[in-house]
Amino acid sequence: MIYSDLLAGLQRTDAGWSIALGDDWLQGRTAFGGLQSSMCVRALRDLVPPDLPLRTLQTTFIAPVPAGTVHLRAQVLRTGGSTVHAEARIVDGDQTLCLVVAVFGRNRSSAVSVAATPVDPGEAADPKREFPYIEGVTPAFTRHFVMRWTRGGFPFQGSAEPYTRIHVRHREPQPMDETHLIALADTVPSPGLSILRKPVMASSMTWTLELFDQRTDFAAEAFWRMDTEVTAGADGYLGQSAQMWTPDGRLAALSRQSVVVFG
Structure with missing residues (x-):
């Protein structure tokens, strides 16, 4: 299954979100790390306004995420004037398998501009x-x-x-x-x-x-x-x-x- 179709299968549930993960997206015995982070961000997008760009993503890979039905939970931690801090987890019951903290933020007016060559x-x-x-x-x-x-x-x-x-x-x-x-x-x-x-x-x-x-x-x-x-x-x-x-x-x-x- 291609990447876009896979993420399009993320569904809201009573307990959070779920998605079906095939063996073709594994990295060893766990889901590909970039996919784990992306699943969490996609869940967070149900809670965060779409016009807020993602600025920073911090992921901790705690335990293997096997193929099958993957369960996620997500919450907004704080909404400020320009930024939103939010958290998402891939879980197996009470165990956290992957933890993501993301910061979404509007553009700010600033005199500091450092462009990479x-x-x-x-x-x-x-x-x-x-x-x-x-x-x-x-x-x-x-x-x-x-x-x-x-x-x-x-x-x-x-x-x-x-x-x-x-x-x-x-x-x-x-x-x-x-x-x-x-x-x-x-x-x-x-x-x-x-x-x-x-x-x-x-x-x-x-x-x-x-x-x-x-x-x-x-x-x-x-x-x-x-x-x-x-x-x-x-x-x-x-x-x-x-x-x-x-x-x-x-x-x-x-x-x-x-x-x-x-x-």
């Missing part, structure tokens, strides 16, 4: 360096995305640097909104895995995403660029930062993740 939008995404989907080998959810490397190595290839530059897009053409950007921002594998020479398990523990340019009216085949770097790592834990760039080279989002590596 645009990147080259003409950099080619070479199809010869496309990450292959291999049934039973690569994560199931990756079948829904196209990822092409222009710097750094594929996972478990013994790369010399903890940095990757990857051009990514949804494989199936579809109308895009903020939840599609969230998914793209979490699609690429950690550069820490590129340093390794043999497969090991890895998992994100926390993820913060700050959105700056939320335009989505680009061609369906347009690529978004992810520049990701492990800034520190020790004792099985990695800290990594990423910048997400629009197809025309503008900064779309900043990302920060804590990743645990089992090997």
Whole structure:
């Protein structure tokens, strides 16, 4: 099922929200992390005015979210003059599997304006360096995305640097909104895995995403660029930062993740 159709299946229930999750959206034994965050944001959109842009998203991945019927709860924490703080959880009974805190905010008048230097939008995404989907080998959810490397190595290839530059897009053409950007921002594998020479398990523990340019009216085949770097790592834990760039080279989002590596 394509991403848009999957999220369109989110339904309001007496206890909150529910959605049917197929095996094709798993990342190991849990739902793809970007999808978990997006499901929570989609539920929050039932509570937050649609004209308030999403500014910041903080996600904690607590326990696996298996395929099947996924249950969510959400609430507004505070409504201020310009911003709304809200919380959503993926739950299994009384257990929280994923926790999201989101901040939505109207534009403010400010004398502070710091623009990131645009990147080259003409950099080619070479199809010869496309990450292959291999049934039973690569994560199931990756079948829904196209990822092409222009710097750094594929996972478990013994790369010399903890940095990757990857051009990514949804494989199936579809109308895009903020939840599609969230998914793209979490699609690429950690550069820490590129340093390794043999497969090991890895998992994100926390993820913060700050959105700056939320335009989505680009061609369906347009690529978004992810520049990701492990800034520190020790004792099985990695800290990594990423910048997400629009197809025309503008900064779309900043990302920060804590990743645990089992090997």
